[in-house]
Structure formats: C-alpha cells, structure tokens
Amino acid sequence: MPVDVPALVERARDGDPRAVGRLISLVENASPSLREVMTALTPYAGRARVVGLTGSPGVGKSTSTAALVRALRARGSRVGILAVDPSSPFSGGALLGDRVRMQDHATDNGVFIRSMASRGHLGGLAWSTPQALRVLDAAGCDIVLVETVGVGQAEVEVASLADTTLVLVAPGMGDAIQAAKAGILEVADVFVVNKADREGADQAARDLRHMLSLAGPRDPAVWQPPIVKTVASRSEGIDDVVEAIDRHHEWLAESGRLDAKRRLRAADEIEAIAVTVLRERMGDLRGGSVLDELAARVAAGELDPYTAADNLVAGVTT
Ligand SMILES: Nc1nc2c(ncn2[C@@H]2O[C@H](COP(=O)(O)OP(=O)(O)O)[C@@H](O)[C@H]2O)c(=O)[nH]1
Ligand SMILES: [Mg+2]
Numbered sequence: 656m657p658v659d660v661p662a663l664v665e666r667a668r669d670g671d672p673r674a675v676g677r678l679i680s681l682v683e684n685a686s687p688s689l690r691e692v693m694t695a696l697t698p699y700a701g702r703a704r705v706v707g708l709t710g711s712p713g714v715g716k717s718t719s720t721a722a723l724v725r726a727l728r729a730r731g732s733r734v735g736i737l738a739v740d741p742s743s744p745f746s747g748g749a750l751l752g753d754r755v756r757m758q759d760h761a762t763d764n765g766v767f768i769r770s771m772a773s774r775g776h777l778g779g780l781a782w783s784t785p786q787a788l789r790v791l792d793a794a795g796c797d798i799v800l801v802e803t804v805g806v807g808q809a810e811v812e813v814a815s816l817a818d819t820t821l822v823l824v825a826p827g828m829g830d831a832i833q834a835a836k837a838g839i840l841e842v843a844d845v846f847v848v849n850k851a852d853r854e855g856a857d858q859a860a861r862d863l864r865h866m867l868s869l870a871g872p873r874d875p876a877v878w879q880p881p882i883v884k885t886v887a888s889r890s891e892g893i894d895d896v897v898e899a900i901d902r903h904h905e906w907l908a909e910s911g912r913l914d915a916k917r918r919l920r921a922a923d924e925i926e927a928i929a930v931t932v933l934r935e936r937m938g939d940l941r942g943g944s945v946l947d948e949l950a951a952r953v954a955a956g957e958l959d960p961y962t963a964a965d966n967l968v969a970g971v972t973t
Contacts, residue, residue, distance in 0.1 A: 658688045664695040667794045670733075670764055675794045679769050682786045693786065696793040701917075703735070703792035706900055707801045707817030709810045709839060711830055714823045715849035716802050718887040719896070726893050727798055728765055735791035735799035738770035739784060739813050767791055782927040784816050785920065814842050816920060818913060819903045821896070823847045824863065826855030831862035840870055843880050845899045851884040851892065860884065878906055936971040945970055 658681065666674035678696075681688055706723075708716045720736060727734050771787055784801070791799045801817055803810040814820040822843035824830035834840055848859045860882050873879060881899050885892030907913035949966060952958040 658686070660688055660691045660695055664692065664793070667790065668699060670795060672764065672767055675767050675790060676769060678790045679771065679787050682783050682790065683771055685783075689786065693789065696789050699793035700789045701792065703788070703796045704798045704819070704904055705788055705801060705817045706798060707803070707814035707820040708823060709803050709814045709820065709842075710823030710847075710849075711825075711828060711833060712804060714825045714828065714830065715885075715887045716823055719821075719823060719847065719849060719885065719893070720800050720802050722885075722887050722890045722893045723800060723896065724766060725890065726897050728763065732797040733765045733795050735767045735788075735794070735796035736769065736802065737784070737787055737791065737799060738768075738802045740770070740804045767794060767796060782924070782931060784813055785924045788816065808838070811838055811842055814839075818907060818916060819844045819900050821845045821847055821900075823849050824859055825850040826853045826859045828859075831859065831866045835866045835870075840866055844878060844903045845896065846880055846882040847892075847896060848882060848884045849887050852886045852889070856884055878903060933971060937967065 663674050663677060667678055678692060680686075681692055686692075708720060710716055717738075720738075724734050724736065769787070769791075771783065788799055788801070801813060803813045820842050822834055822839055822845070824834065824846065826848070834843070846860075846863050848856050848863070850856070863882055867873075867880075881902075883892055883895045883899055885896060887893065904913075907916065946967065949958065949963040953960050953963050
C-alpha cells in the first residue's frame with residue numbers, strides 16, 4: 656500500500672498517536688518510504704532530549720519509566736517512550752507486559768509509547784533507533800525515554816544514543832559488578848539504586864562507588880555521575896532522578912558536550928545507513944555475474960582476494 660508521507664507527517668506533528676505509530680512502523684520495517692519520511696521530518700527534529708534507561712531485567716526500568724512519565728507530565732512535558740529490545744527479532748513479546756503497565760498513560764495525548772525490535776534487518780538498532788527517535792522528536796516530544804531490556808553490548812550502544820543515560824541497579828543483584836563487566840559504568844551519567852525499600856540499598860551504592868573508583872580517578876572538570884536511591888513502585892526519589900537528569904542536561908549544554916554528542920551520534924547514524932546501502936548493493940551482486948567471475952578467478956588462483964574485493968567495492972560505489 657503506498658504511503659502518503661506528507662499527510663502522515665502532518666498528522667504526526669499534530670500529535671496524532673496513530674500517525675506517530677505508523678511512522679515508527681515504517682522505520683521498524685525498513686520501508687522504502689523512509690527516505691521521504693526522514694526528509695520531511697528533519698526540519699522539525701533536533702529539539703527533544705533523549706534519556707536512556709538500562710539495567711538488568713527486573714531491576715525496575717519499566718516501573719521507573721512509568722514513574723518518570725508521571726513526574727514529567729506533571730510539569731507539562733510531552734513525553735515519548737521507546738522500549739527497545741536489541742535481542743528480539745520481532746516486537747511485542749517481552750515488552751508487551753510493559754505496554755500494558757503503561758496503560759494509565761494510554762489515553763494521555765502528551766505521551767507516546769512504542770516498543771521496537773530489530774527484526775534482524777541489516778544495521779539493526781544502530782540504524783532504526785535514531786530514526787524512531789527522530790519521529791518522536793518531530794512529533795513534539797520534549798523528552799524521550801528509551802528503555803532497553805538488559806545490560807549487554809547492544810544495550811550500551813542503544814544507551815549511547817541518549818543525551819543522558821541512567822543505569823539502574825537493585826540491592827543484592829550484583830548489578831554493579833555486572834555493569835562494570837558490560838562496560839556500562841563508563842556510559843552512566845546517573846546511577847539509580849532502585850528498590851531502596853529492600854535491604855542492601857546502601858551496600859549497592861557503596862559497590863557502585865567502589866567499582867567507579869577502580870575505573871580510576873575522574874577528571875574533576877568532567878561530569879561526576881550522582882547515585883540516586885529510588886523506590887520506583889512508590890514513585891519515591893523520582894523527583895531526584897528528574898533533577899539529576901536536568902542537571903546533567905545543563906552541564907552538557909554549557910560544556911559544549913551536547914553538540915559534540917549529537918554530532919557523534921549523527922556520524923554513527925550516517926555510517927550505519929551507508930554500510931546498509933553498501934551491503935544491499937553487495938548483496939545484489941550475489942547471483943550476478945561480477946561476483947561470480949571474481950570468485951572463479953580467485954578460486955582458480957588467477958587473482959588474489961584483496962584485488963578482487965577492491966574491484967567489487969569499486970563496482971558498488973560508482
Ligand atoms: N520492592 C520494590 N519492587 C519494585 C520497585 N520497582 C519495581 N519493582 C518491582 O520489580 C519488578 C520488575 O520491575 P520492572 O519495572 O518490570 O523491571 P524491568 O525489567 O527493569 O523493566 C516488578 O514486579 C515491579 O513491581 C521498587 O522500588 N521496590
Ligand atoms: Mg521492562
């Protein structure tokens with residue numbers, strides 16, 4: 656079915672959640688209309704603040720997201736929520752429960768909720784997440800919360816799309832050590848010790864400080880990630896989290912790091928798209944005569960594989 660992109664973008668900018676959802680589906684499905692969509696959205700994007708939440712399953716990311724949405728809505732911000740599952744080949748599934756839990760926001764047109772999976776397409780989330788963020792941004796979200804499912808490398812990458820990354824830990828889960836292993840301490844801008852109603856919250860905070868000190872002394876001119884304790888299920892400490900997010904954002908803006916971060920992200924996005932385009936063109940060569948001929952000559956020992964690869968690359972870039 657052909658997509659009326661200008662009409663869809665217009666409706667999304669008016670805050671129609673169905674249009675926003677439709678545009679994100681186009682991203683998720685790597686629709687051929689995406690070029691047109693991104694061209695149409697670009698003049699309206701670049702305003703939203705992006706906050707990533709990461710941490711082990713069960714630590715309280717979805718509960719914290721819901722509590723943050725309430726706090727942000729209370730001060731009048733329009734909020735987008737993108738739940739991202741880098742490991743899942745299709746959307747729904749594990750994230751569906753989270754969507755149900757967000758139902759108290761379902762009728763609020765200042766909140767957009769969407770879960771997204773990589774569907775295994777080339778470039779995966781490195782490519783689709785920034786585009787989904789652009790949709791929410793252009794739709795007028797002041798802040799977008801990106802929740803990832805776990806603490807693996809893919810989650811670190813998704814988190815790095817954020818201006819501010821929250822790393823959640825809970826008492827007694829050994830999360831600080833797991834976070835250190837996954838390379839997450841480096842990307843954390845704010846640490847949240849959730850489930851502070853349980854025993855061991857202070858110990859978890861001490862573990863974090865210890866792991867941070869092992870990582871070496873931080874430059875005092877650089878942001879020092881605060882450690883905030885919360886009971887997300889009772890919205891306790893959530894205002895402190897919002898305040899930490901705001902403080903970090905101010906620091907980013909004043910230090911010039913916000914622009915630097917966003918440029919770096921744009922570079923990653925361009926690279927991911929370019930690599931996808933190149934791989935698609937390479938794929939088109941499979942079954943075509945160019946790759947077959949080169950392969951025959953390499954197999955016969957007439958040509959070395961590097962020269963063959965150079966020929967192939969020259970063939971797809973001209
Ligand atoms: N005791 C306690 N339970 C919590 C708290 N926050 C969340 N939970 C519970 O922990 C479980 C997992 O929370 P969820 O938000 O789904 O975690 P996620 O997998 O990180 O998204 C749920 O049963 C929540 O109700 C908290 O602050 N204290
Ligand atoms: Mg969750």
